Amino acid sequence: MFPPEKREYELVYYGKEREEDIIANTMAVPLQPISTFGRNGDENAWHNMLIFGDNLQALKTLLEYKKAGKLTNADGTPGARLIYIDPPFSTKQDFHGTQDQKAYQDRIAGANFIEFLRKRLVFLRELLATDGTIYVHLDYRKGHYIKAILDEIFGEQNFVNEVVWQRSAAHNDPYQFGRIHDVIYVYGLSSQRKFSRQYIPYDEKQLARFKYDDGDGRFYLLDNMAAPAHGRATPMRFGKKVLDPPRNMMWRFSQENINKHLEEGRIVFNKNGVPKFKRYLGDMQGALLQDIWTDCIMHMSSKVANYPTEKPEKLLARIITTSSNPGDLVLDAFAGSGTTLAVAEKLRRRWIGIDCGKLAIYTIQKRMLNLKTEIGSKGKPLAPKPFTLYNAGLYDFTQLRQLPWSDWRFFALQLFGCIDKPHKIGGIELDGTRQGYDVLVFNHVANPNKRIDDETIREIHSHIGKRIGRKFFIIAPRGVFDFQQDYIDLDNVRFYALRIPYSIINELHHRDFTALQQPNDENAVNETVDAVGFDFIQPPQVQWTVSAKKRKGQMFTEACLKIKKFESRARLRGKDTRGGLETLSMLMIDLDYDGKVFDLDYVFYATQLQADDWQAWFPVEKVGKKVMAVFIDIYGNEAREIIPTEQFGIERKRTKPKKRTARK
Structure with a gap:
């Protein structure tokens, strides 16, 4: 699993962990299904995810899925055929756009x-299919460091390409060359990786080479x-002539093909008697x-989800087409605005997307339910294949208690x-x-x-106390235990009570646990998050009023929602905390909830x-029969109204309600 430790060189820095420790110390988090969109009639069939x-913990869980044979491509091979990630790599970048735009700004x-x-790349390597490819999208700020890390994790011998992508038109920068490109590092696990050559249209200079015409309107070049x-080299017969190739050269065609092309008139001789092959423009795929x-x-006009760091669908279509086939599994661990997932859906790939931001999740959900058939969000509406939204590391305990025993046990x-290793000691399962x-x-x-x-x-101790080690763990719902202490010592055995939904007992772990922090302004939307444990859903308490009125200094009436009181609750580092409006992250609105x-x-x-005195304004004319407001606190908990x-x-009265795909 892990490459040799000895290398000629490596990037060294404070806090760098061994790969085996990363794998061992990262907790897998059970995935709790929240909503399923679309139906396929077969509960055992693949659903996109x-x-x-936190993607680190989710990746550990997906690795368990892969080991169990639950993460496969359509041909049955395990692992993701293609992984593309576009991690947050810029530093307080200034984006140009309107206030409505959901800005990704990175720290x-x-x-x-x-x-x-x-850490995430270590897991992504383990999740990659043996013939898979990973694309890592970065820029000038951290790309050179991550290239060294990629060499360590995947091996220099598995480096494929450093793609330079021009992301914008020319800049008029007064003190530097315009920074208009990103880099995409491409690695595989072996030389057997999937690769389909791609072609682009010829430019004017290339087209000018097709200057010959036999009078039938078909232009060609002489190759x-x-x-x-x-x-x-072996001489070949060209009609009545037997010709040797030029010095240090060989004929590129077999004798059979030479005979065939002579009959078709595709071979001509120049004034020096050298054979040339007619390549017609209409037969060419383009420039390699x-x-x-x-x-x-x-x-800006090609954006689909209005994220300034959103990548064009054409870019992802090229990557997905190059390194996967229809039915293959595509994984994006920093799903963001969902471009990878949308394009994978259009190209008939399976997909998994992960993100730690509620805004990203709702944006992706909306995007997937409003797809168009063509790349670039053009064409007819496209109904997506069934996909399921999961919570990883954030659980509704009331729903968990209703799970079947096998799911609860897992x-x-x-x-x-x-x-997970069922066994029996002294008659106890x-x-x-x-x-x-x-x-237990x-x-x-x-x-x-x-x-x-x-x-x-x-x-329990009387039956097995002498046959177990110094520790014994009992996992049960919090309310089942009739004692308050975290453990009971009997002889030389410490019996630990692991209470659900309590956070992990600090004595048993290397570090405390915290919730996934959500942004409360545009500048923090794409801040990196590195959670290390679980949290449980505790909906915030909200008091609000709504009205239709004119804003001060405005002529037209608008719909207004005013937040009067907001109180959040979360369990952080083993302690229950409460907060007021300062813990509000964002308010999301669906003006025509179905x-x-x-x-x-x-x-x-x-x-x-x-x-604006805790007020949100939106156009009266866009308000449907029902509005849904989702209040999200900085811990990711939400209240829906x-x-x-x-x-x-x-x-x-709305004459044209929004068209949507019903969820299961």
Whole structure:
């Protein structure tokens, strides 16, 4: 799994962990399905996956899926055939655009970012199919460091290309050359990787070479029939002539093909008697694509999701077509605005997208439900294949208790980083191991009225106390335990109570756990997040009012939502915390909620709302029968409110409701 430790050189920095420690110390997080969009009639068929959560933990879970044979391409081969990532790599970049644009602006801190990305690259290597390819999209700020890291992780021998992508037109910078390109590093796991050559249209200079015409309107060029060679070359017969190739050259055509092309009139002789081959412009695919891409610049008019760092669909279509086939699995661990997923869907690939931002998740959901058939968001509407939205590391405990026992057991083991390994000691069925010690998951489904008290622990100890190690773990819902302490010592054994939904007991782990922080202004939308544990959904408490009125200094009436009170709750570093309006991240609005799918229309960041006395304004004429407001705190928890139009004091009839795909 891990390359040799000894290398000629490597990038060294503070906090760099061993690869095996990264794999071992990262907790897998069970994926809790939230919504399924579309149906295919077969519950066992593949569903594309959109995952909200820390991608490091989600990648560990996906690695478990791969090992279990649940992560395959259409041909059955395990792992992702193609991985593309566009991690947050800029530093407080200034983007030009309107206030409505959902700006990605990145914050990076030297070695922290390098190790942040390195950890994920270790898992991505393990998730890649043996003939797969990974594309890592960066710029001048950190690209040179990450190139060294990629050489370490994938091996220099597996480096394929450094693609230079021109992302914008020329800049008029007064003190430097215009910075108008990004780099995309391409690596594989072997020389057997999938690669389909790509072609681009000829430029004027190339077209000028097709200058000959036999009078039928078909232009052609005269191409050499010989190629460089070593050693003695074989002469070939051209009609009545037998010709040797030029010195140090060989004929590129077999005798059979030479005879065929002579009959077709495709071979002519120049004035020196040298044979030339007619290549017709109409038969050519175009110029072979090289590693400098200047033909898919990102223009504001071509944006689909209104993210300033959104990449053009044409760019992703080129990458996906080059390194995968229809039915192959495409993975993007920094899904952002969802371009990779949208293009994968259009090109009939399977896909998995991960992001830690609620705004990104809702933006992707909206995008996938409003696809067009052609690249560049053109053509007829395209209904996506079924996909499921999952929470990773953020769970609704009321739903978890309703899970079937097998799913609950899996969740409990993964929650506390246990190895799923059923075994029996002294007649007691155990579920796995943790840190090398035995684990019992309490079956509250089979024993709904049973409690775990001191006597229960003593009974277990009497049966197996002498046959287990120094530690024994019992996982159960918090309310099942009748004692308050975190462990009970009996003889030389410490029996730990791992309570759900308590965060991990700090004594058992190297570090504390925290929730996925959400941004409260545009400048922090794409800030890197490196979570290390679980959190549980605790919806914030919100008081609000709505009305239809004129803003100060404005002529027209607008719909207004005013937040009167906001209170969030979260469990951070083992402690329950509360906060007020300062913990509000953003407000999202669907102006015409259909009762099934939240279709994002507007997003208001906390900084915007605070500047306007915690008010959000939107056009009255766009308000449908029902409005859904989603209030999100900085921990990722959300409260949803459905607001009938009448509450605004307006009457509105929509003649064309938004078209959406119902969820399962």
